[in-house]
Amino acid sequence: MDTLTALHQRFSANHFAADRPVSAEVLEQLIDAARQAPSAFNLQQARFFAVQDLSARQALRAVAYNQAKVEEAPLVIVVLGDLQAHEHFADITHADQIAGIYDQALGDYFVQAAQSTYSNPDRAHDEAIRSGALAAMNLMNAATALGLVTGPMIGFDQAKFKEMFKISDRYLPVIMITIGYNAPGNWPKKTRLPIEKLLVRDGRPNQDHTFSTR
Ligand SMILES: Cc1cc2nc3c(=O)[nH]c(=O)nc-3n(C[C@H](O)[C@H](O)[C@H](O)COP(=O)(O)O)c2cc1C
Known part of the structure; x- marks a missing residue:
């Protein structure tokens, strides 16, 4: 399926086929697609916490305000953002240097710039959300292209989730995604503005620009 078709076909699913698990190979494909998303400096803050076991999904449902799809979807991925990615960034710039993409002087500059920018916790927080959201969207579009349906969710208690699954404070929950195969009862994709x-x-400096609200 081409990208535009996947973008247009994706919808937010509430119901998932009970008898169709998501294979390990497909999970790998989803994460491979998600990690292709861009991130500031190539910091790659997004992490993927997959929950598949039924009793684990039942536990997750309890911290997701009892939303049934969290239990019914065979695969749930919580996208996390690494708030300390800048502290380990030299490993990534080193890999980019080895790949011949840029030289060490530029890599050192990137490391210094990223550390000074993201030692500010607010900026690290925002960037983790931004990068995690881009990776999550890649994942959902890839899932559509692979014949799956997905449901993005922020309706879960993030503190309780972290406590339940012993997630360190280093990782910020960005979004939960329920994933599986389509089942009857789903709404079609909703309307768009x-x-x-x-x-x-055609934005121009020093001119007023407004978005129509009607
Ligand atoms: C950040 C975010 C959080 C969401 N949280 C929930 C949620 O907790 N529960 C839910 O049922 N749907 C949730 N949704 C799904 C939206 O309701 C859905 O994407 C929107 O209504 C558009 O539907 P469509 O994608 O099928 O067109 C969330 C979507 C996003 C992007």
Whole structure:
């Protein structure tokens, strides 16, 4: 399936086929697609916490305000963002240097710039959310292309989730995604605002620009 078709076909699912697990190979493909997302400096903050075991999904459901799909989906992935990615960034710049993408002087500059930027916890937080969200979207589009359906969710108690699964404070929950195969009862994809309400076509400095609200 091409990218545009996947973007248009994706919808948020509530129901998943009970008898169709997601294979280990497909899980690998999903994470491989997710990790292709860009991140600031290539910090790659996104981490993926998969829950598959039924009793674990039942426990997860309890911290997701009892949303049934968390138990019914055969695979749930919580995307996390590493708040300390900048502290280990030299490993990544080293890999990029070995790959011949840039030299050590530029790598050292990136490391210094990333550390000074993201030692500010607010900026590290925002960037973890931003990078995690991009990776999550890649994952959902890849899932659509592979014939799966997905449901993004922020309706869970993040503190309780971290406590239940012993997730360190280093990792910020970004979004939970229920994943499986389609089942009857799902709504189709919802409507979207018209492009005219979303787009400033030709932004110019020192001019007023407004988005239509009607
Ligand atoms: C950040 C985010 C959080 C969401 N949280 C929930 C949730 O907790 N429970 C739920 O049923 N749907 C949740 N959704 C799904 C949205 O309701 C859904 O994407 C939206 O209504 C558009 O539906 P569509 O993707 O099928 O067009 C969430 C979506 C996003 C992007």
